[in-house]
Amino acid sequence: MAVYTDITELELGALLKEYDVGDLLSYKGIAEGSENSNYMLHTSKAAFILTLYERRVERSDLPFFLGLMEHLAQNGVNCPLPVHRRDGVVVSEIAERPAALITFLEGMWLRKPAPRHCREVGKAMAGMHLAGQGFELTRPNALTVGDWRPLWEKAKPRADEVEPGLMSEVEADLAALTEGWPQDLPTGIIHADLFPDNVFFLGDEVSGIIDFYFACNDLLAYDIATCLNAWCFEADGSYNLTKGTALLEGYQSVRPLEQAEIAALPLLARGSALRFMLTRLYDWLTIPDGALVNKRDPMEYVRRLRFHRQISSPSEYGIGIK
Amino acid sequence: MAVYTDITELELGALLKEYDVGDLLSYKGIAEGSENSNYMLHTSKAAFILTLYERRVERSDLPFFLGLMEHLAQNGVNCPLPVHRRDGVVVSEIAERPAALITFLEGMWLRKPAPRHCREVGKAMAGMHLAGQGFELTRPNALTVGDWRPLWEKAKPRADEVEPGLMSEVEADLAALTEGWPQDLPTGIIHADLFPDNVFFLGDEVSGIIDFYFACNDLLAYDIATCLNAWCFEADGSYNLTKGTALLEGYQSVRPLEQAEIAALPLLARGSALRFMLTRLYDWLTIPDGALVNKRDPMEYVRRLRFHRQISSPSEYGIGIK
Structure with a gap:
């Protein structure tokens, strides 16, 4: 609101x-x-x-x-x-x-997207990635791996208020992600916040993508990782493999992924989950109750983090690696 | 909001x-x-x-x-x-x-209505009063003179938190209004909440009246009194006689007022100010800070009350009495 x-x-x-x-x-x-x-x-x-x-x-x-x-x-x-x-x-x-x-x-954002919508958002995202080529301006991602540490330092002292043990858990993630973050994947313009409320549908077709106020130059596959987090988990925190498969197939039908991008998906998805967990955590701890801003539960993204941490192969997201 | x-x-x-x-x-x-x-x-x-x-x-x-x-x-x-x-x-x-x-x-509500808009809202209100004749359903006003006492009793114990002395001041108003409230004026359907945000304009013409969720059967002149409070005071609490005159002339150009209605205006305006002061005061004292509801300052209407209390003739509102 x-x-x-x-x-x-x-x-x-x-x-x-x-x-x-x-x-x-x-x-x-x-x-x-x-x-x-x-x-x-x-x-x-x-x-x-x-x-x-x-x-x-x-x-x-x-x-x-x-x-x-x-x-x-x-x-x-x-x-x-x-x-x-x-x-x-x-x-x-x-x-x-x-x-x-x-x-x-015109169009409506979907409160409960189905697998067929995930396929369409995959296609639309890939189309946006291709269309972004040739745009002359650039903007670094202000919320990528190097920016998480300073944000975390502000929230860290009170992290265990949200859940006991969260501080050490996130420290370990941050260390692993900083160490292993991929460097040589294809880059371009990404949306960086492609949640369901930023994609309008008319019937089963994407009628529009909105809210480009986090857009930046970064790894294209990082946008996909964010969409897996935003579109393919159920309310109970479980990963819906059918939705993930549809989203990734939709994307690849427009822009096939390189093997290195596919291999990096578990780490990218974990990083993206950490990024949204951190901003939610910071807001959770700093915005007064009752302010005219939606405070979103950081634990939703802590659970995503835990899921991605135990992934052993991208096939668990619904995409094969050769 | x-x-x-x-x-x-x-x-x-x-x-x-x-x-x-x-x-x-x-x-x-x-x-x-x-x-x-x-x-x-x-x-x-x-x-x-x-x-x-x-x-x-x-x-x-x-x-x-x-x-x-x-x-x-x-x-x-x-x-x-x-x-x-x-x-x-x-x-x-x-x-x-x-x-x-x-x-x-279509249309916009006016954040800063001018006298010409007050004239138009007067005309539109009178037109609505005439058009309401013949409507077969009835609904008593749930916030008229007899309802103020129970509302006041809920707010009264904490009224002096808002301003010291408010409790005895309002008690005196309530007694005077209960005693002197007019009984024999023309009645009909009134809007009962005709504030600027409920009247749309396109250019200088009224394009629509909305939000009929306080509408009821009551004294027609009471609707006028509410509009004097809602449209004709400045942000500093002063009464704008030019606006009041315009509103009343606009009204009378469509439905001339009876002498008894004109004579009753000071009491009706004082009652209407009390009614809005009481609901604001109640909300002020009971709605938690930061809730997704606009809490309006009851003191704005305490100042209206004080103004109406010292009126000696309807001519001070901009309308002559014979």
């Missing part, structure tokens, strides 16, 4: 004069995105989303994020298209925050 | 099969209404609002509220029209809550 910043119809009307989008008919704060304030707009021409970037997004990253969306949309990916103002600019300002107007995508 | 109850695309898809509204394209939880969960829907035919009624709305009141919206819409009031299901019913159920699908109204 979001919408942190209210805007007046006068501010918004003045802002929209900078764009060729018709007359404002309505705007509603929507409960989507956990980092920014989002408004759904109807104008006399179409529907749009206005995003106000709150403190967690660096203003200097906006040209990358918005440029990427434009690049991907022009290369066949269904994602929101940033609208250029009459003066060509895409980053505006409203209520003392940077803001962007983007096209509205 | 609202959206308390999440719904899945499967639940929603199943629900919409009961209606002739086309195929679901998207749905977003919106940050509107403080009592219910609201979703904005796009279907292949149009835009709609789906409201899930949370605990503060009595299920047995829904036929009144929804029937009233239909009656008003059929009699020329711009308000949402409840959509009938194929079986004729308007109250559905989703996520274990009663729910209704209503048409979407």
